[in-house]
Amino acid sequence: xxxxxxxxxxxxxxxxxxxxxxxxxxxxxxxxxxxxxxxxxxxxxxxxxxxxxxxxxxxxxxxxxxxxxxxxxxxxxxxxxxxxxxxxxxxxxxxxxxxxxxxxxxxxxxxxxxxxxxxxxxxxxxxxxxxxxxxxxxxxxxxxxxxxxxxxxxxxxxxxxxxxxxxxxxxxxxxxxxxxxxxxxxxxxxxxxxxxxxxxxxx
Numbered sequence: 001x002x003x004x005x006x007x008x009x010x011x012x013x014x015x016x017x018x019x020x021x022x023x024x025x026x027x028x029x030x031x032x033x034x035x036x037x038x039x040x041x042x043x044x045x046x047x048x049x050x051x052x053x054x055x056x057x058x059x060x061x062x063x064x065x066x067x068x069x070x071x072x073x074x075x076x077x078x079x080x081x082x083x084x085x086x087x088x089x090x091x092x093x094x095x096x097x098x099x100x101x102x103x104x105x106x107x108x109x110x111x112x113x114x115x116x117x118x119x120x121x122x123x124x125x126x127x128x129x130x131x132x133x134x135x136x137x138x139x140x141x142x143x144x145x146x147x148x149x150x151x152x153x154x155x156x157x158x159x160x161x162x163x164x165x166x167x168x169x170x171x172x173x174x175x176x177x178x179x180x181x182x183x184x185x186x187x188x189x190x191x192x193x194x195x196x197x198x199x200x201x202x203x
Contacts, residue, residue: 021162022048022062022087023174026154028079030058033153038138039085040159041150043131047138048087049150050079062087062096066108073104084178090165100175102168135159 024039028050035053047063060075060083073096077083086097092108131139136152166174 017045017089018091019163019165020046020089021160021164021166022046022085023158023160023162023166024048024085025082025157025159025178026050026079026085026152027082027157028052028058028152028154030153034150036150037152037154038134038136038150039152039156040161041134041138043134043139043141045131046087046089048085049138050152052153060085060096060098060103062094064089064094064108069109071106071108073106075103077101077103082178084175086166086171086174088165097171100172133161 022040026039028037030052033052035051037050037052039048039050041047041049044065044067046065048060049063050060051057056074058078058080060077060079061072063070063072065071071094073087073094075096075098077098079098084097084099086095088095088097093105094108095105096103131141134148136156137148138150140147140149
């Protein structure tokens with residue numbers, strides 16, 4: 001079976017992208033696949049991914065394109081089993097959370113521009129693109145030819161995109177619910193019955 005990916009057409013993400021939260025649950029399989037595993041991407045806008053062979057290995061990263069350069073934030077936790085990722089764009093601030101913890105933050109740089117004869121800073125924005133969302137791969141178009149690469153290997157579940165910035169408490173709540181779902185419950189029916197006997201002793 002070849003690599004699998006999913007194309008998602010979402011017109012609302014073709015406009016303002018300066019407030020966005022991506023939430024995804026992943027379980028990678030590092031025994032196969034690309035040097036970088038793409039979880040969710042939008043060509044020339046953003047990429048949420050996981051390093052496989054690239055250094056540092058087995059950590060998450062979130063990259064955002066402003067039309068000139070990419071701004072990247074990288075996690076510090078090694079992701080080996082089911083994990084929860086949150087990637088946030090809050091105006092010029094880009095953040096990455098792993099399992100409910102903020103691991104990296106960076107800012108989209110403000111490019112220089114000329115206005116008349118004066119050099120000035122211009123407001124940075126995430127590049128607006130009418131390309132589709134791709135789950136599990138990255139799509140790049142060169143000279144009219146579209147190529148898919150950086151396929152994800154493993155499992156991706158419950159991908160949510162919010163057109164707003166989630167708070168730390170909301171992120172913690174999502175992660176706590178996730179932990180409850182994957183934590184094995186103690187089945188009391190499987191416990192051996194404990195027999196209590198009343199005993200008397202004589203001196």
